[in-house]
Amino acid sequence: MAGSKTVLFIEDDRIISEMYGRVLGKAGYTVDYAYTGTTGLSQAQSKPYDLILLDIMMPEMTGIEILKRLRADPQFAHTKIVILTNLAQDKSTQEELESQADGYLIKADVVPSQLVGLLQKLL
Amino acid sequence: MNTTDSGSFYRHLMVLGLLAMLLPALCVAVLWFLTTSTSSGVDPALNQLATAAAAIGLILALLLSLGLSYRLYRPLRRLWQAQVAGASNRPHSQFKLLSQLDRAADQIELTLAKSQAVAEHLSTDRHQLQTVLDNLTDGIFALDRNSRIVLFNRAAAELTGLTPTAVAGQVADHLLPLRQDDDLILPPWLYQHADSLNRQIGHWSNVDLIQANGSGLNVDVEAILLPEYPAGLQALISFRDMTKNRQLQETKFDFVAIAAHELRTPLTTIRGYLDLLQTEGKAELSPEHQAFLQRSATGAEQLAEMVGKLLNVSRIEHNELNLNLGLEDANAFFNDLATTLATRLAKANRSFSAVVQPGLPKLFIDATAIQEVVMNLINNAVQHTPDGGQISLSVQTSGMRLHVTVNDNGTGIPKDKVAKLFTKFYRADGLHAQHGTGLGLFIAKAIVEAHGGYIWVESEEGKGSSFGFELPLEHQVAAATLASDTKGVIHRGSHGWIKDRSIH
Numbered sequence: 001m002a003g004s005k006t007v008l009f010i011e012d013d014r015i016i017s018e019m020y021g022r023v024l025g026k027a028g029y030t031v032d033y034a035y036t037g038t039t040g041l042s043q044a045q046s047k048p049y050d051l052i053l054l055d056i057m058m059p060e061m062t063g064i065e066i067l068k069r070l071r072a073d074p075q076f077a078h079t080k081i082v083i084l085t086n087l088a089q090d091k092s093t094q095e096e097l098e099s100q101a102d103g104y105l106i107k108a109d110v111v112p113s114q115l116v117g118l119l120q121k122l123l
Numbered sequence: 124m125n126t127t128d129s130g131s132f133y134r135h136l137m138v139l140g141l142l143a144m145l146l147p148a149l150c151v152a153v154l155w156f157l158t159t160s161t162s163s164g165v166d167p168a169l170n171q172l173a174t175a176a177a178a179i180g181l182i183l184a185l186l187l188s189l190g191l192s193y194r195l196y197r198p199l200r201r202l203w204q205a206q207v208a209g210a211s212n213r214p215h216s217q218f219k220l221l222s223q224l225d226r227a228a229d230q231i232e233l234t235l236a237k238s239q240a241v242a243e244h245l246s247t248d249r250h251q252l253q254t255v256l257d258n259l260t261d262g263i264f265a266l267d268r269n270s271r272i273v274l275f276n277r278a279a280a281e282l283t284g285l286t287p288t289a290v291a292g293q294v295a296d297h298l299l300p301l302r303q304d305d306d307l308i309l310p311p312w313l314y315q316h317a318d319s320l321n322r323q324i325g326h327w328s329n330v331d332l333i334q335a336n337g338s339g340l341n342v343d344v345e346a347i348l349l350p351e352y353p354a355g356l357q358a359l360i361s362f363r364d365m366t367k368n369r370q371l372q373e374t375k376f377d378f379v380a381i382a383a384h385e386l387r388t389p390l391t392t393i394r395g396y397l398d399l400l401q402t403e404g405k406a407e408l409s410p411e412h413q414a415f416l417q418r419s420a421t422g423a424e425q426l427a428e429m430v431g432k433l434l435n436v437s438r439i440e441h442n443e444l445n446l447n448l449g450l451e452d453a454n455a456f457f458n459d460l461a462t463t464l465a466t467r468l469a470k471a472n473r474s475f476s477a478v479v480q481p482g483l484p485k486l487f488i489d490a491t492a493i494q495e496v497v498m499n500l501i502n503n504a505v506q507h508t509p510d511g512g513q514i515s516l517s518v519q520t521s522g523m524r525l526h527v528t529v530n531d532n533g534t535g536i537p538k539d540k541v542a543k544l545f546t547k548f549y550r551a552d553g554l555h556a557q558h559g560t561g562l563g564l565f566i567a568k569a570i571v572e573a574h575g576g577y578i579w580v581e582s583e584e585g586k587g588s589s590f591g592f593e594l595p596l597e598h599q600v601a602a603a604t605l606a607s608d609t610k611g612v613i614h615r616g617s618h619g620w621i622k623d624r625s626i627h
Contacts, residue, residue: 015392020395023402088384090443091445103619103620103622104619104620104621105618106387109427109431110618111397119621121621122622123624
């Protein structure tokens with residue numbers, strides 16, 4: 001589909017990647033997958049993405065770390081980045097994330113059929 | 124007894140003695156003269172006179188002797204009697220004095236013994252008190268009117284690293300810095316209540332105490348200010364080392380956070396794939412199988428909610444309850460909520476009605492959290508009502524407060540359970556209680572109180588219950604200025620938040 005929105009999904013659990021990726025694909029998005037932080041960062045640089053979905057608990061580099069690096073790069077200043085995790089954050093980290101990220105969703109509370117609706121507010 | 128002095132007594136004796144001896148001698152002389160004179164022809168009348176005189180003289184001499192001997196006899200007798208009395212212990216005037224002295228001596232000895240006993244008791248009591256003070260695990264110190272330390276028990280010395288001799292008479296303020304959130308707690312509190320006529324008690328928890336060697340302890344402090352300064356005391360302060368407790372609480376908090384994350388991971392997969400099956404399998408699955416899937420999905424959803432609640436409770440206890448306050452249109456908020464509830468309660472076979480006062484002011488609340496509060500109250504009502512039971516919601520202002528009430532006509536709550544309703548593990552005992560962690564009301568209370576509000580319950584067994592909470596409305600003006608959101612519009616829910624970029 002020409003002009004379809006592109007999504008980069010940085011998540012180390014493939015089962016979960018596939019789960020959400022499937023509905024995004026069916027909703028017309030083009031989804032690329034990265035299973036480590038490093039791959040994710042280099043993938044993000046390779047082409048412009050409309051949305052980056054970011055897990056936090058990953059080997060080598062946490063999602064927060066990746067978020068910081070992305071936002072530090074002016075190239076990604078306007079990229080929509082949504083954190084998709086099962087980790088709860090303390091008050092101070094939450095406040096920081098509210099200014100840096102465009103969304104923070106708890107996976108266990110968001111089933112695939114809800115994801116598209118939520119992301120549509122952003123895209 | 125004649126108490127004239129012994130000098131005159133003896134003089135009398137001498138005179139009497141002399142007379143007693145001279146008179147008989149004189150009479151004998153007269154008689155000899157008579158016998159010799161009869162032969163020389165003296166006048167016979169003279170003879171008779173001389174004889175009479177001699178006879179009288181002899182009688183006088185006899186009387187004098189008797190008097191003299193009696194005079195001598197009386198004291199001698201008394202001496203004898205005294206000796207006898209002394210020998211047989213019979214009270215006698217001279218010995219009365221001695222026995223009185225003896226009794227007096229006995230009493231003095233008794234009093235001395237009593238005083239000694241009292242002194243020993245005092246010493247034992249004092250020793251006991253000191254032993255008690257020194258074996259308490261809480262540190263205790265007392266201040267006099269000038270804030271100088273006059274008492275410092277062993278635990279205080281051990282906990283602070285200061286010796287009693289080092290602190291005695293010193294001003295407490297800088298020697299024993301006790302800080303809560305970087306503010307010194309003690310001298311300010313003492314000054315604040317110095318003029319109070321009532322005994323003042325202060326409690327502080329999570330207080331930092333810096334020990335003499337520089338390391339820190341986390342303590343709980345209690346101070347008592349005595350209004351009438353008995354025995355020169357102004358204040359008593361006790362503090363307890365809570366460092367291990369705090370560490371344990373931290374460990375507990377961390378554990379719950381990790382556990383929640385671990386539970387959520389497989390739950391994500393379960394919920395996610397059930398959802399996919401439900402969406403994609405509609406054509407291939409029989410209605411019955413679809414219903415099965417829905418049951419699984421509901422169960423998994425409840426599990427997810429439970430994990431969320433556990434996490435919330437842990438955060439509430441750690442004072443980490445995260446409120447995302449925002450300006451809400453109260454009418455829209457409650458009307459939407461009422462609609463959602465109507466659907467849910469119809470499914471749960473309860474009759475529902477809602478009354479929302481029109482023209483409500485804007486509310487500065489965490490919408491997700493307040494929604495959770497109402498949901499918890501409704502769930503509670505469902506658990507206490509039978510099928511077909513009535514539940515109603517009312518929202519109205521009352522002065523400067525917003526009152527939200529959930530009424531039901533169910534079984535009510537027994538009086539002895541009311542006190543525990545809002546505690547962590549209250550469970551509805553009712554027949555209709557199906558599931559629930561017992562945490563809903565605890566969380567509801569924490570949320571309401573974090574908003575500066577107040578939650579309550581009125582219930583009558585057999586008649587029903589009324590749960591309500593109020594939220595203050597005063598903050599509206601101040602809140603309006605705070606709510607200018609530089610981050611853009613944020614949609615929040617139990618699942619997290621997402622920014623709305625469609626509105627500019």
